[in-house]
Amino acid sequence: MAEIRLQKVLAQAGLGSRRRCDDMIAGGRVEVNGEIIDTMGARVDPLTDIIRVDGSRIPPPNDHAYVLLNKPRGIVTSMADERGRPDLSSIVAGREDPVRLFHVGRLDTDTSGLLILTNDGDLAHKLAHPSFEVTKTYVALVDGTVPDGLGAKLKAGIELDDGPARVDRFLVKDTSRGRSLVELDIHMGRNRIVRRLLDAAGHPVRELTRTAFGPLRLGGLAAGTMRDLKRDELGALFDSVEQA
Structure with a gap:
């Protein structure tokens, strides 16, 4: 140009x-x-x-679309599920812009929260690739009262069947009636990594929500709705992979 x-x-x-x-x-x-x-x-x-x-x-000018979506529980992270289960197409169908979008990474069917949709293949690759180590934040409701030393244990790492895994930050937000609400940051992108990690630590996940992806925050976006990224959000997203 x-x-x-x-x-x-x-x-x-x-x-x-x-x-x-x-x-x-x-x-x-x-x-x-x-x-x-x-x-x-x-x-x-x-x-x-x-x-x-x-x-x-x-952010550089382009014709790509960048969308933040709050995926509800029970929705498959796919634009066309081959088994006919509820998928993202029912949500994206209401978008006025007819451009074809695809999801960056995945959330389990039972996991809710922040999902990025775009048609920018280069940015999507960088956001999803492990080498860029983009941090994601999750809030989880787990079984049991979390002991004081669990955060240090998770930061040090736990051996899973596909290798060691660890979190970058761990916080107990609340404990009540034999369950705990925890928040954690993790940059690993392996399959069901948060659920497997907490299960291995002795605290199976009952509910899981992704609340942040890199610089993006879910905020008060209602489940099942989406919005275009704001200019500052998109600029920060480009920064998150270029400075990795």
């Missing part, structure tokens, strides 16, 4: 009028490839240059 004026790129990204974007540049709020640009007339390639405003990444 040919280089174009920086203020035009900012305006096209929805940051305001050309005049407002000029003010942002003059105020030293814009950086390109790590360098503050505070003079008018700078030209950039928005496809390859990393542009930030107030520290937030401006």
Whole structure:
């Protein structure tokens, strides 16, 4: 893509009028490839240059779709389940944009929560590939009262049938009536890894929800609904794999 004026790129990204974007540049709020640009007339390639405003990444322009979905329990992570079970197609069918989407990674049928849908194959590959180590956050309701030392044990790692597994962060949020509510961060993407890890630790999972994927947060998005990623979210998502 040919280089174009920086203020035009900012305006096209929805940051305001050309005049407002000029003010942002003059105020030293814009950086390109790590360098503050505070003079008018700078030209950039928005496809390859990393542009930030107030520290937030401006994602490169493209025609791809990026969607955050709150998958309900009981829905198969597939756009067309070969066994005829309820799948994502029933949710995506209500989307106005007819572009074909696919899911980044999977959630078990009995697991709810944050799922990314896109048609950007390159970004999807990076987000799902173990080498990029994108962190996911889960909240789990487990059997039993979790002992004080379990977090340290899970961080150190537990041997599973396909190799050792560990969490990056572990927090007990509540304990009541013989069950515990826990939250954990993990960057491993192996099949049913959270359920298998907690089961091996002696606390089988009864309910499991993914609440974050990299910089994205589920927030108050209702189960079975979706929304397009915001500009800052998408910029942060690109950062999460480029800085890995």
